[in-house]
Amino acid sequence: MTIITAMPPPESPGKAAQIPSGAGLQAVPGPLRFLGRALRTLWSNGKARAGLIVLGLIIVVAVFAPLLAPHSPTATSFTPYSGPTGVNWFGTTGNGQDVFSQLVYGARVSLVVGLGAGAVATFVAVTLGLIAGYRPGIVDEVLGFVTNLALVVPALPLMIILAAYLQGRSVWTIVLVVAFTSWATGARVIRSQTSTLRTREFVTSAVFSGERLVRVVFREILPNMTSLVAASFFSAATAAVLAEASLEFLGLGNPDTVSWGTILYYAQQQNALLTGQWLMVFAPGLAIVLLMVSLTLINFGVDALSNPRLREK
Amino acid sequence: MRYVLRKVVLFVLTLWAAITLNFILPRLMPGSPVDAALGKLASAGVPITNAERNAIEIQLGVPHSGLLTQYLEYLRNIATLRFGTSYSFPSQTVAQTIGKALPWTLILIGATTIVAFIIGTLLGVYAGWHRGRAADSSITIGATFFGAFPPFWLGLLLLYLLAFRYGWFPIKGGFSPGASPNLSLSFLADALRHSVLPALTLVITTMSGWVFGMRNNMINTLGEDFVTFAEANGLRDRTVALRYAARNALLPNVTAFGLSLGAVVGGAVLVEGVFSYPGVGGLLFIAVTNHDFPLMQALLLVFTLSMLVAIFIVDLLYVRLDPRVRT
Amino acid sequence: MALLECRGVNVAYEPARGQRIWAVRDVDLALEQGEFVGLVGESGSGKTTLGHALTRMLRPPARLESGVIAFDGVDIASLHGEQLRRRRRNGFALVLQSGMNALNPVRTIGHQFGDVLKAHAWRGEDVGAHAIRLRAAGLLAAVRLEPDVLGRYPHELSGGMRQRVSIALALALEPRMIVFDEPTTALDVIVQQAVIQTIKDLQRDRGFTAVLISHDLGVVLEATDRVMVMYAGRIVEDQPASALVRGLHHPYTEALLDCYADPRADVVELGGIPGYPPDLSLPQAGCSFAPRCPLAEDICRAQDPPLSPLGRGRAACHVRARAATIGEEVGSAR
Numbered sequence: 001m002t003i004i005t006a007m008p009p010p011e012s013p014g015k016a017a018q019i020p021s022g023a024g025l026q027a028v029p030g031p032l033r034f035l036g037r038a039l040r041t042l043w044s045n046g047k048a049r050a051g052l053i054v055l056g057l058i059i060v061v062a063v064f065a066p067l068l069a070p071h072s073p074t075a076t077s078f079t080p081y082s083g084p085t086g087v088n089w090f091g092t093t094g095n096g097q098d099v100f101s102q103l104v105y106g107a108r109v110s111l112v113v114g115l116g117a118g119a120v121a122t123f124v125a126v127t128l129g130l131i132a133g134y135r136p137g138i139v140d141e142v143l144g145f146v147t148n149l150a151l152v153v154p155a156l157p158l159m160i161i162l163a164a165y166l167q168g169r170s171v172w173t174i175v176l177v178v179a180f181t182s183w184a185t186g187a188r189v190i191r192s193q194t195s196t197l198r199t200r201e202f203v204t205s206a207v208f209s210g211e212r213l214v215r216v217v218f219r220e221i222l223p224n225m226t227s228l229v230a231a232s233f234f235s236a237a238t239a240a241v242l243a244e245a246s247l248e249f250l251g252l253g254n255p256d257t258v259s260w261g262t263i264l265y266y267a268q269q270q271n272a273l274l275t276g277q278w279l280m281v282f283a284p285g286l287a288i289v290l291l292m293v294s295l296t297l298i299n300f301g302v303d304a305l306s307n308p309r310l311r312e313k
Numbered sequence: 314m315r316y317v318l319r320k321v322v323l324f325v326l327t328l329w330a331a332i333t334l335n336f337i338l339p340r341l342m343p344g345s346p347v348d349a350a351l352g353k354l355a356s357a358g359v360p361i362t363n364a365e366r367n368a369i370e371i372q373l374g375v376p377h378s379g380l381l382t383q384y385l386e387y388l389r390n391i392a393t394l395r396f397g398t399s400y401s402f403p404s405q406t407v408a409q410t411i412g413k414a415l416p417w418t419l420i421l422i423g424a425t426t427i428v429a430f431i432i433g434t435l436l437g438v439y440a441g442w443h444r445g446r447a448a449d450s451s452i453t454i455g456a457t458f459f460g461a462f463p464p465f466w467l468g469l470l471l472l473y474l475l476a477f478r479y480g481w482f483p484i485k486g487g488f489s490p491g492a493s494p495n496l497s498l499s500f501l502a503d504a505l506r507h508s509v510l511p512a513l514t515l516v517i518t519t520m521s522g523w524v525f526g527m528r529n530n531m532i533n534t535l536g537e538d539f540v541t542f543a544e545a546n547g548l549r550d551r552t553v554a555l556r557y558a559a560r561n562a563l564l565p566n567v568t569a570f571g572l573s574l575g576a577v578v579g580g581a582v583l584v585e586g587v588f589s590y591p592g593v594g595g596l597l598f599i600a601v602t603n604h605d606f607p608l609m610q611a612l613l614l615v616f617t618l619s620m621l622v623a624i625f626i627v628d629l630l631y632v633r634l635d636p637r638v639r640t
Numbered sequence: 641m642a643l644l645e646c647r648g649v650n651v652a653y654e655p656a657r658g659q660r661i662w663a664v665r666d667v668d669l670a671l672e673q674g675e676f677v678g679l680v681g682e683s684g685s686g687k688t689t690l691g692h693a694l695t696r697m698l699r700p701p702a703r704l705e706s707g708v709i710a711f712d713g714v715d716i717a718s719l720h721g722e723q724l725r726r727r728r729r730n731g732f733a734l735v736l737q738s739g740m741n742a743l744n745p746v747r748t749i750g751h752q753f754g755d756v757l758k759a760h761a762w763r764g765e766d767v768g769a770h771a772i773r774l775r776a777a778g779l780l781a782a783v784r785l786e787p788d789v790l791g792r793y794p795h796e797l798s799g800g801m802r803q804r805v806s807i808a809l810a811l812a813l814e815p816r817m818i819v820f821d822e823p824t825t826a827l828d829v830i831v832q833q834a835v836i837q838t839i840k841d842l843q844r845d846r847g848f849t850a851v852l853i854s855h856d857l858g859v860v861l862e863a864t865d866r867v868m869v870m871y872a873g874r875i876v877e878d879q880p881a882s883a884l885v886r887g888l889h890h891p892y893t894e895a896l897l898d899c900y901a902d903p904r905a906d907v908v909e910l911g912g913i914p915g916y917p918p919d920l921s922l923p924q925a926g927c928s929f930a931p932r933c934p935l936a937e938d939i940c941r942a943q944d945p946p947l948s949p950l951g952r953g954r955a956a957c958h959v960r961a962r963a964a965t966i967g968e969e970v971g972s973a974r
Contacts, residue, residue, distance in 0.1 A: 047453075148323070149330050151572060152624065156579025157597060157616045161609050164601050165339070185572060238461075245463050246583055250601060264466065268587075273473045281473070285466035292461035300453075303529070538741035545697050545736070546809060547728035548759045556755065557744050564746075636746060636793045 038230075041305060048301020054294035058287075062107035069101035073258045081275050090279045093263075094270035099280050102258050103287060109259035110291060113175050113244040118237030120179035125186030125236070126229055130217055132187070133194025144191070150184035159243060163252040174253055178243045186232035193228055197221050227305045234299040238292050245288050260284035316638040320628045324621060331617045335610060336387050391614070399608040401599050407611045411593060415615065417487050418592030421508060422581050425515040426574070433520040434566065437527025438559045444532055452524065460521025464580040468514045468587035475510060482510050485589035511588045515580050522573050523566070530562035537561070567631050571624035578616060641713060642670040643849050644694065644732075644817060649707030651689050651698065659921035663689040663702065665873040668947075671849050673816065676840075678860030678881065679853045680896070681870035684917055688737075690870070691819045691853045695734040696724055711817070729760035733815040735806050737822040742806045743794035749805055750776060750790035756812045779808040782845075783838055800831040804838060811842070817849040824859060836863050857896050861885070866953075869893050872918050872928035879953030888963065890955040891933045927958070935959045 042048040061068060070089070071078075078088055080096040090099035132143035162177045197203060198221070206220050222229075247253050248261025255262060263284040267273075272280040390396070396407035433456075440452040476484045488494065488504050534540065535558050543557045578594075585594030593612055600608040632638055651664035664686045671677060681687040692698050694709060696716055709717045711732060719727060736742045744752055753776035754769075761767045777787040783804040794802055803823060810818055820839060824832040840863055843850045854860050860867055861881050869877040869892065877890040884893070895913045915932035918924060926941040927933070933940065939958050947954040948961040955961070 145326070145330070149327055149334070151575070152327055152331060152620050153334070153613075153617045154575040154578040154620055156575075156582055157613060160582070160597060160601055161338075161613055164604065164609065165606075242461075242463055246465065246579070249463075249465050249583075250586070250598070252601065264469075268469070273469065273477065278473070281466075281469055285463060285470070288463055288466070289458070289461045293457055296457050296461065300457075538736050539744045541697065541699070542734075542736050542742040542806065542809075543744070543755070545695060545728075545734040546756045546759070546813060547725045548755055549725070552755060552759065556747065560746055561744070634746070637795045 038226075038305075042298065042301040045301035045304055047297045048304075051294040051297025051299075051301070054290055055298065058107055058291055058294065059111065061104055062111050065105045065108060069098075069104040071098040071101045073097065073102040073105040074256075081270075081277065083276055084279060090283055091277050093266055093277070093280065094272075094275075095266070099263065099277075099283065102263050103260070103283050105258045106260040106263060106284065107287070107291075109171060109257055110241055110244065110261075110288065113171060113178065113259075114237050114241035114291065114295075117175045117178040117182070117240035117244070118233055120175065121183040121236040121240070122186055122229065122233040124179065124183040125232055126190055128183070129187045129190025130194050130221070133191040134198055134213075134217060134221070136195070140191075140195075143187075147184050147187050147191070150181075151188070153181075155181040155239075156243065156246060159247060160250065160252060163247055170254060171257060174244055174247055177247070178240045182236050182239050182243070186236060189232060190225065190228060193225055194221060197224055227302050230302045230305075231299055234295050234302060238295040238299070241288060241292050241295070260287050316632060317629065320625065324625045328618070328621055331621065332388070332391060332614065333384075335614050335617070336384060338613075339606070339610065396611040397607040399600070399605050399611075401603045401605045401608060407607055410596065410608065411611060411615055414591055414593045414596050417590065418581060418585070418594055419619075421511060421515070421585075421590070421592060422577055425512050425519070425581075426577055428512075429516045429520040429577075430523055430570075432516070433523025434527045434563065436520075437524045438531055438554065438562070440524065441528040441531025441535065441562070442554045442558070444528075444535075449528075453528070456521035456524040459517050460524075462518050463583070464514055464518045465583040465587050467518055468511070468584050471510050471514055472587065483507050487591040508590075511584045511590050514584050514587075515577065518580055519573070519577050522576065526566050526569060526573075527559075527562060530565050531558055534558045534562040564631075564635050567627060567634060570627045571620070574620055574623055578620065643673045643712060644669075644671040645708075645710040646670075646694070647708045647710075649690070649693060649709060650705040651686070651693050652703055652705050654701045654703060656701070661920045663873055663920065664693060665924075667707070667873075667875055669868065669875060669878070671817070671851070673849055674847045676843050676850045676863070676865045677852070678864035678867040679851055679870060680855065680857050680860050680867060682855055682917065684872075684920070685870040686873040687853045687855075687870045688821055689873075691734070691821050691851060694817075694851070695732045695819050697734055726760075728813055728815075730814050730816060732817045732819070733810040733813050735810045735818060735820045735823055737825055743802055745794055747793075748790065749792055749794070749797075752809065753779070753790070753812060756809055760813060775812070776808075779811050780805070782811060782842060783808045799827055800835060803827065803835055807835075807839065807842070811846075815848055817851070819851040819853065821853045822855070823852070824856075825854070832859070839863065858900060869896070872924065873920060874928065874956065875947065876929070876957070877950075877953070877955045878947065879951065879955075883952045887951050888960055889950070890929075890957045890960065891935050892929050893955075927956070 039052075042052060070087075074097060076096040078092045078096045078098055080092055080094050082088060083091045085091070088098045088100065090103065092098060093102070128143055128147070132140045132147075159177050159181050162180070163173065166173055166177070203216060203220050206216050211219070244253070244259070245261035245264070248257075248259055249264045249268065251265050253259070253262060253265075255265070261284075263280060267277065267280045267284075270277070272278070394408045396411075398405075399407045399410055402410045436452050436456070440449040443449050472484065476482045483489065483506060487507050488500065489507075494500065494504075539561075540553060540558055543553045548557070581592070582594035582597050584590070585592045586598035589595060593615060596608065597612050599605070600612060646667055646669050649664055649667040650662065653661040653663055667690060679687045679691065689698070689702060692702070693704055696709075696719070698704055704717055707717065708715050711727070714727075716724065716727060716732075743749070747755075750773065754767075754772045757772050757775060758767050773787075773790065776790055780787060780789055785801060785804055785808070789797065789801070789805065794805075797805065807818075807820075807823075823839065824835050827835060836859060839850065839852070842848075850864075852860060852864055857867075861884060864881050867877075867879055867881050867884055868875050869890065871892050877893045879889070884897070888894075889897075892913075899910070899912070913932055918928050918931070924944070926943055927936075927945055930936040930940040935957075937959060943958070945956045945958045945961065947956045948964075950957075950960050950964050
């Protein structure tokens with residue numbers, strides 16, 4: 001059978017006829033433009049916008065702590081156990097330190113640990129998830145098993161025990177311990193998404209046209225998972241903030257660092273509630289809540305980006 | 314039944330891996346916890362027999378035989394529940410200490426998880442169904458806010474307000490001091506009163522995970538064809554929302570149950586610490602404060618095992634919920 | 641009085657961000673009881689949207705912007721909630737594309753019949769388990785399925801079986817009109833044939849008005865009595881099915897017919913339509929098909945042609961309308 005096609009080649013779209021934008025992929029834009037576009041899209045989502053504003057404020061407080069805090073956070077020169085006064089707006093600790101200044105400086109540790117541990121955990125999760133999802137077979141099974149194992153061991157008890165064993169007294173110990181226990185959730189999610197994408201036509205065609213593995217992963221698969229990776233990051237960061245605070249509260253961190261968790265640790269040790277230092281308990285806790293809420297709100301926006309059904313109307 | 318078989322195999326394998334991990338962990342850690350352990354025991358006045366020292370060394374990784382021999386002995390110890398002696402409670406074995414505390418935690422976690430799951434799921438269904446409207450916004454914002462409360466912080470606040478200030482609930486413990494655990498009604502009532510605040514703290518902080526999960530699942534499910542078809546066939550709103558949408562949206566939540574259980578356990582540890590509740594969480598608190606490694610080790614194992622068993626049970630339950638895995 | 645009458649129906653998609661898209665523009669149509677109508681068009685022509693509008697199943701972001709949809713004399717566009725729900729019994733039904741996901745995965749077929757029958761039971765009507773089983777078995781028999789399907793779950797049935805179950809569920813409403821939205825698109829050719837035959841037999845036996853939406857003109861020509869062609873949200877042709885295979889028609893229809901050929905011929909000529917469908921977020925000046933039409937003239941670009949008589953039906957084309965009134969023979973531009 002001979003087939004003759006009488007169809008002329010398609011004209012380029014004219015004035016009245018425009019191609020409606022398809023659901024195809026776009027080339028990976030430069031990272032800065034990409035970030036700008038991501039921020040703008042997030043900004044348009046009401047919840048994410050609120051989250052960005054609060055997070056921004058906390059970051060500003062952390063960066064400008066020396067300017068914003070009226071006193072040094074570690075100076076023990078004030079009257080201990082005093083309530084809010086003109087000098088010490090939020091009162092003092094049992095060691096005579098100014099609570100408000102501690103609160104301001106504490107933002108630094110919480111941000112660094114939260115975002116840092118979140119980033120490390122996400123990095124590990126993405127790496128392992130990509131490998132597991134892309135190479136089915138023994139590698140996938142083994143990694144999957146390890147991930148499941150990591151999920152079965154409850155995070156906080158493991159963190160507590162690791163921190164107790166390590167007896168490390170630096171912030172970085174905490175970051176590592178927290179990251180070590182929170183990569184698994186993200187890895188699982190990324191693995192399943194990679195696995196789904198791997199069988200899609202655009203990946204198959206890239207592989208057939210001879211693209212190297214690394215290129216396929218970074219140019220075809222990863223760009224389609226950005227919102228998933230971002231969501232993983234914000235989830236991990238939220239959990240990390242809570243974990244860090246919990247560890248500090250239990251006295252497993254360095255008691256000399258100034259963080260919101262350590263303020264609460266001393267509050268508990270010094271029975272702050274009984275001595276009337278209710279701000280010492282209330283303020284750092286509220287700060288932790290605000291930081292976590294802001295990250296969660298941003299995550300709402302990221303979720304809406306990846307799943308159009310969740311977008312606000 | 315392939316599904317069940319697979320789950321059983323996974324359970325056994327993961328169990329073995331967790332036990333082995335527990336064996337490896339102390340051997341990877343820097344420092345010598347054995348001497349610290351023995352020192353603490355000595356200062357607590359516990360006579361240290363050779364067998365005792367042996368057990369501790371095996372548990373904490375002092376090598377005096379080949380690794381494989383140690384491993385086998387370790388497995389044997391586990392199987393016979395010989396975890397050594399804790400130095401926080403030198404008058405009993407670790408196994409006994411944990412044995413007394415475990416029921417308290419199981420009941421606390423069991424009850425709160427069920428309550429949090431039910432309330433969280435219902436709220437999530439409601440929010441998802443009324444998505445975009447005031448009900449949804451308030452539920453979402455509320456869940457975000459309360460879900461961000463560190464469990465220990467909320468516990469402190471509740472403790473202060475309701476126990477200390479208003480005296481509605483006791484300040485600490487699982488039961489009134491001086492009472493000894495038994496199954497009498499008065500004891501149970503006393504225990505119940507002591508568990509309200511810890512339970513309340515746990516429910517509030519863990520509920521939000523369920524709310525969000527269910528809300529997202531609902532929204533996704535509501536876009537499915539079978540929901541549209543059900544509406545086209547004129548089924549009532551409530552039928553569609555519950556029997557068609559929610560019933561299907563529930564499934565991914567159940568699969569993810571295991572993941573959230575870890576958060577519940579973590580929360581329980583903190584809450585028990587704050588309220589001095591006599592569960593295994595409180596024990597961990599004590600163990601950490603005292604650098605009580607034998608106790609910590611055993612607790613890690615107990616935690617992991619409980620999670621495994623709980624997840625396994627839920628996996629089996631899933632078969633009842635989703636007919637597609639029954640083939 | 642016609643069973644279904646539409647006047648000036650306009651449906652738009654309004655996404656939260658982005659342009660409003662007019663999916664259905666100014667549609668007037670009338671369907672009599674017992675007609676078997678085909679609604680044909682390419683993706684984006686608005687046929688599925690129109691089908692959903694006719695059965696009041698539009699969901700956000702789609703909205704019925706204006707128009708009247710009178711079913712049995714009642715404007716159903718103004719009904720909501722319980723009132724609307726009740727109208728579906730003995731009223732209008734919608735069968736979705738691919739019975740694949742149209743059935744609840746966690747409920748047996750029998751239970752799903754029960755849900756539908758109970759939702760529309762009149763007072764005093766027997767909806768006990770036994771009665772439901774009997775009625776459901778009867779409906780299944782009508783679509784040529786065995787009663788043991790009632791105890792099964794959807795995933796235990798094949799695609800074709802699921803599509804038939806969907807049809808049977810719609811029949812449970814005893815509807816006077818059923819809109820079939822691409823009922824065979826996800827099925828292979830042989831099963832397609834069987835399902836279309838089932839629909840034809842049902843329509844003949846029960847006398848409901850059937851609207852068959854498809855992008856496959858061949859399927860529609862074979863099964864229906866009357867064909868409506870949609871392009872860019874408008875109905876551009878409305879003819880008895882038998883009249884479509886010869887004679888002059890709207891250029892778009894002619895081009896569609898051109899796309900078919902005999903697969904057993906020695907030499908096959910494939911036609912095609914150059915260009916792209918228009919961007920429906922922009923206001924359309926003149927005939928939407930003009931940019932791609934071989935017969936386009938200045939009046940086509942200036943004025944949107946109304947549906948005017950052509951042959952035994954109607955078509956929206958200035959050139960054809962003029963030819964019909966003057967009686968000239970205008971060769972088609974092949």
